[in-house]
Amino acid sequence: MSSADIYREIILDYYRNPRNYGKIENPDISKRDSNPLCGDELEMHINLKNNLVSDVKFTGKGCAISQASASMLTELIMGKDFEYVKKLTKEDILENLGLPDLGPARIKCALLSLKVLKYGIYSYVSEKLNDTTSADKIKEEASGLF
């Protein structure tokens, strides 16, 4: 993918004007992670109500791809069924970003948000729902992202 394809107006817009940027007090799900290779940071907060995502916010520092990806992911999951959110894949995220062919050097930037989301769900499912079987599966998916 060329830079002209990557840094489209929409990516730059989400980078400069991130939607759902901020924090939630006492969220049901809270997770922070960083990419040790580049230092990008991301924290995600989620509230659930009747098994639906009732609120989601993120804060972070990093490149246009990582921040736009996080912001777009929050929009994607807002109001959605928790089962749907649990099943999101790498392909879903890249599709959502409009960057299906991102190269190996930058794919980690795009997937950091999904990694934070999956680890957040893992903690929630294992600690608050005590469902170790599905928690382990989610953890495996998260660690397999990059």
Next chain:
Amino acid sequence: MQTSTINIENIRRDFPILQRKVRNNKPLVYFDNAATTQKPIQVINSIHNYYLNYNSNIHRAVHQLAEEATAAYELTRDKVAKFINIKNREELIFVRGTTEAINLVSYSWGRQNVQKGDIVLTTEYEHHSNIVPWQLLTKEKEAKLEYIGVDDNGELILDQLNAYLDTGRVKLVTFSHMSNVLGTITNADEIIKQCHKKGVKVLVDAAQSVPHMKVDLQKLDCDFFAFSAHKMLGPTGVGVLWARKAILENMQPFNGGGDMIREVHKYETTWNDLPYKFEAGTPNIADVIGFSAALDYLENIGMDKVREHEIELTKYALEKMLTIKGIKLYGTPDMKKRGGVISFNLGDIHPHDLATIIDEDGVAIRSGHHCAQVLMERLDVSATSRASFYIYNTKEEVDVFIRSLNRAKELFRI
């Protein structure tokens, strides 16, 4: 293709990799030399020749191959001694790199000499390799790790040194001779003078200085000195630790094993002489031999000329970069105080995005925290972009880089 000082065209012919194309058939512009430099054909051939003709373990066997390999390995030690001007070759220890050299000092010297309440003093512009080993040591010993600050010009605030020295608790001052992010050349003479007045030992991390300027250890007068071969045309996996004989003799070994012993009995061992006491196990023979060719190459050009060439390129690049609106440059504008390293940010383009864009034009730079997160905090940025030069870089390449920065600006609509 010429600066006033060296014939770059001839030099470039010695580096086969500079002929290759990257991305969409773009000529490679390699500006990531502070991370590692490219290797001339002489270095590659020397390693090739060792494996092809006299591969053997060293120091022990009596056969001809071992004799030849030992001679070539030890010849490198002599060349290093000459390169940094030291008298005693046995004070030079081959290690894997600067990181291992610093860890060796921290582990062997530090554990014997740093006690509870003592201070190890470093600086805010260190590479992680000159921070983390000291955190490990000072935590274990309940000692303190303190930092000399960096001012807005990217220079050390040396007044703070004396305040720490006055406490009487400082055991070691350890600093980078040239910052890998800002390119600042540390006023090492002044620091060493102050420290030695108080009997405090000094370690100089010379990973970025020895490759780029003449360093004379008989003038510098520090106690420990470390650098890496791969940042000066040599192979990866080879570094040098130099320390005074009197200090090395009193230090416990770092690694135990073959080659570092005199006699081994069931419960007691006596150590081999210097430098072998600190070179346990089969060393990186091939690459130490390859390093020899790198030293020859640099001697041939002359380190003063290397430095002049880099100053000329850096000045040229800085002037052009300053014409780009929205650019923020880090480090001192005084060329006498800086090397060929330029850290910068452009508008609100994150360094990773910038590096991706200019990589499309064949330009390889570094983006990120450069293993210097303490300095990033001081500069209040999460990352910077960094271009760093060496003997084979040209003004024409700087022009390509500048055009590419302008393209990035357009893509980000700045």
